[in-house]
Structures are given as structure tokens and as C-alpha cells.
Amino acid sequence: MENLNSTTPDALVDRAWLDLSLATVLGHTKTATALRERVRDSRHDTGIILHGSKGVGKRTLARLYARAVLCETPTEAGEACRTCGQCVSFIKSRPIGYTWLDATKDGDEKTARKLVGELNVGSVAARRVIVVGNADRCTNGAFDALLKTLEEPKSPITFILLAQVLAEVRLAGQSRCELYRLRPLDREDARVTLEAMLCAAGTSIDQRALDVLVAETGGRVGDMHAAVRAVAALSFVTLGWVRKALGHGWVEEVTAFWGTALSANEPPLEALILPLMDDARETQRRVQTVLLRLRPAVLGASAVAVYESEAALVHQHSVIRELSEMLAARAASLSRTPLDLWCALARLWLSDDHGDFDGLREAGRATRLVITEDVQALGSA
Ligand SMILES: [Zn+2]
Incomplete structure (x- = not known):
């Protein structure tokens, strides 16, 4: 962060947002309307916090608002004119008076103090906009240094803080800003x-x-x-x-694991050792995800909602149905109900954190004991 009048290199690298406006931005009509009102009324002194989950659109909205705040001749609708020197400077990716900080990279106290020091010296721009990404991960020292500037009543600086978790933004910051929560579309x-x-x-x-x-x-x-x-x-x-x-190839490996485990033949232990996919925790999560879909239907419960939450399992009905039928057949061969067998597998896979590769190997072994109903061996495992 040597040149504070420029953005960090990656901040404006994608250009699609330049074609958007606060009126046309998707999904955040209420917030965008409120931000246009601020621009229309030249109400720039109070900072804002845009908070919501990762990828919800905080950064695009911050850029659109920053451009409108810095615009020399904003429209009556509270939008950037797109033709003045300031607006053109955004098109050239060299916006004047616009600073982007990522608190996870530049969120230390030293950087913040340097920034505040340079702000006091003044800038060619009459107004400045400082966007702080990941403000919920800013160190307390850095945040307090910035806070001094946030507090000034007739500040020529507009702060835009972005956060995933509002509660983790310093309370003093929350109380000095207008808060806007961004939600995903239904x-x-x-x-x-x-x-x-x-x-x-x-x-x-x-x-x-x-x-x-x-x-x-x-x-x-x-x-x-x-x-x-x-x-x-x-x-x-x-x-x-x-x-x-999207890297959904793991579904094949995990459904193959369950297919082997539930097949009519007694599977050899080696066949039930899972390859590590990313890491042990993620591997276990994937095994759990598929197992959850195999839960035998219970009257009154809806299985539809869970299907939608895991993108990798969308339109995988046929393999899930096949595994469910294998579970039912396996249960019948053990004179158990499918739900009973599923619960035994769920106790094994859904309750414990198996930790590492050895833990997963042990869980593979225990899976075989559950489906062959070697209860005695399971008790001693
Ligand atoms: Zn303009």
C-alpha cells in the first residue's frame, strides 16, 4: 500500500461493475435506494457498513456508491454521471480520491496510522472515499486509528466498511456508521x-x-x-x-464408497478406506452429506429442502435412489428396518469428528462392522 491514491492492484481489475448503476444493481434495491438518497442529499459525512455473507455483492455496491460520492456532477437520481473527470478516472482504473484497504492484508496499526497521517495532509480530491474490506477482521489498533477520522463531524472522507459478520466490527465503528445488511436473493x-x-x-x-x-x-x-x-x-x-x-467430482468417489459399503457382498476393508479429498474434515463432510441424503423418508418430513443446499448433489437423484435401495436391501438382509440401519451409520459418521486419515480409516472399518452387524467387534473397536 505505497501509493494511497491508487487502489490495490486487484481491487478494480474486473470491469463488469462499470456498466451497473445503483438503480440497476441486482438484489439490493432497498440499500441501493438509500445510498442514492445519500448522494442526492450530499450526505457523505457518516460512514456506512455493508454487511452480509461472502459473495453477496458488497464490493460491487461499495464501488458504485464510491463512484457516485466522488462524482463531480451526480444526477438528480443520485447516480454517478459517468462523464466527469472523476467518473472517467474510474473507467481508467485510476480513480482519484478512492482508496481500497483489505483489513486482512493492510489491517495492521502501522498501515492505518500511515493512512490517517496522509489523509491529514490533504488530497487533490475534495472528497475521499476509503473502502475497508474485511472490516470485521481489522485489528483493534488499526480500527481505533481509523476511528479518529470516522468521528470527525465535517469529514471530507467517506468510509465504506465491508464485513461478513457485523458483530465483529468494533462497536464504536458500528455506532458511527449507517448499517446496511445485504441478503442473498431467494x-x-x-x-x-x-x-x-x-x-x-x-x-x-x-x-x-x-x-x-x-x-x-x-x-x-x-x-x-x-x-x-x-x-x-x-x-x-x-x-x-x-x-x-466446480470440483464436484468427489460425488463419484463418495457414492462409490457408500455403494461398496452397502453392496450385498461383504466388502474388504481396503475398499472402505477413503481417499483424502482436500483434507480429512472435508472428506468426512462429503461422506456425511451423501449419508444424509440416504435417510429413509419419515412421515411428515420433507427431504426436498436438503437437496437444494448441496450444489454437488443437485440432479444426482438416480445415484441417491440406487444407494437408498441398497440400504433398504442391506437392512432387510439383517432383519432391520432401513431407518434403524441408517441411524447406526449416522451415529458413526455424523456424531464424531474422525480427525485425520487414520481416523477415517478407522471409521471405514467401523462402517463394515455396522453393515455386517458384527456388534461384538464394534463394541471392542
Ligand atoms: Zn461523474
Whole structure:
């Protein structure tokens, strides 16, 4: 962060946001309207906090608002004019008076003090906007140094703090800012919006692939933009392409594990040793995720909702159905109900943290004991 009048190199590298405005930004109408009112009324002194989950669209909204605040001739609707020197400086990725800090990288006290020192010297811009990304991870010392500037009543600086967890932003900061919570779109809106975005990018998509993308992006507008950018070079997006790009290949390995475990033959132990996928914890989570889908239907319970939460399992009904049938057949051979057998597997896989590779190996062994009903061996395991 040597040159405080420039942005950090990655902050404005994607250009798609330049075409958006506060009026057309997706999914955050209420917040965008409030921000336009602030611009219209030249109410720039109080800082704002935009908070919400990762990928929800905080950064895009921060840029749009910053551009409108810094614009020399904002429109009556509270938008940037896009033609003045300041607006053009954004197009050139060298915005004047705009500073981007990432608290996870620049959030130390020394950097913050240096920034405050330079702010006091003044700037060519009449007003400055400082965006602090990950403000919920700013060190207390750095935050307090910035706070001094936040407190000044007629400050020529507008702070925009971005946070995933509002509660972790220093209370003193929260009380001096206007708070705006950004929420993801609901599922139906997300689907329509994502399809429209892809269409605008000249890309068509297999409807099942679209379902996977909707689940993966969870209605978070920032993630949806990133997904569209990732597929924009393709004229047609297939289900296979999306699964591969999102790293969903693990479903095959984990369903193969359960297929082996539940097959009519007694599986050899080696067949029940899982390959490590990313790390042990993630491997266990994936095994759990598939097991949860195998839970035999209970009257009154809906299984639909869980399907939607795991993008990797969208449109995997046939393999899940096949495994469920194997579970039922296995249970019948042991004279147990499917739910009873499932509960035994759930006790093993859903309750304990198996920790590392050895732990997973042990869990594989215990799985075999459960499905062969070697209760005695299980007790001594
Ligand atoms: Zn302008």
C-alpha cells in the first residue's frame, strides 16, 4: 500500500461493475435506494457498513456508491454521471480520491496510522472515499486509528466498511456508521436473474447445469457475477462442464464408497478406506452429506429442502435412489428396518469428528462392522 491514491492492484481489475448503476444493481434495491438518497442529499459525512455473507455483492455496491460520492456532477437520481473527470478516472482504473484497504492484508496499526497521517495532509480530491474490506477482521489498533477520522463531524472522507459478520466490527465503528445488511436473493429470483445474466453474456445453459449454479451461488449476487464471468467464453454450458469447473467430482468417489459399503457382498476393508479429498474434515463432510441424503423418508418430513443446499448433489437423484435401495436391501438382509440401519451409520459418521486419515480409516472399518452387524467387534473397536 505505497501509493494511497491508487487502489490495490486487484481491487478494480474486473470491469463488469462499470456498466451497473445503483438503480440497476441486482438484489439490493432497498440499500441501493438509500445510498442514492445519500448522494442526492450530499450526505457523505457518516460512514456506512455493508454487511452480509461472502459473495453477496458488497464490493460491487461499495464501488458504485464510491463512484457516485466522488462524482463531480451526480444526477438528480443520485447516480454517478459517468462523464466527469472523476467518473472517467474510474473507467481508467485510476480513480482519484478512492482508496481500497483489505483489513486482512493492510489491517495492521502501522498501515492505518500511515493512512490517517496522509489523509491529514490533504488530497487533490475534495472528497475521499476509503473502502475497508474485511472490516470485521481489522485489528483493534488499526480500527481505533481509523476511528479518529470516522468521528470527525465535517469529514471530507467517506468510509465504506465491508464485513461478513457485523458483530465483529468494533462497536464504536458500528455506532458511527449507517448499517446496511445485504441478503442473498431467494431461489426463484436467483434462477431467473442468473439465466438473464447468462443470456446477456451471450451464453446458453443446460437447465440442469443452471440448477447446479443456482445452488452453488446461493442467491449471492457477487458469486452469480463471478459464475457468469467464468462461463462467459462458452456458447453453451453443459452439466458436465459445470460439475467439473466446480470440483464436484468427489460425488463419484463418495457414492462409490457408500455403494461398496452397502453392496450385498461383504466388502474388504481396503475398499472402505477413503481417499483424502482436500483434507480429512472435508472428506468426512462429503461422506456425511451423501449419508444424509440416504435417510429413509419419515412421515411428515420433507427431504426436498436438503437437496437444494448441496450444489454437488443437485440432479444426482438416480445415484441417491440406487444407494437408498441398497440400504433398504442391506437392512432387510439383517432383519432391520432401513431407518434403524441408517441411524447406526449416522451415529458413526455424523456424531464424531474422525480427525485425520487414520481416523477415517478407522471409521471405514467401523462402517463394515455396522453393515455386517458384527456388534461384538464394534463394541471392542
Ligand atoms: Zn461523474
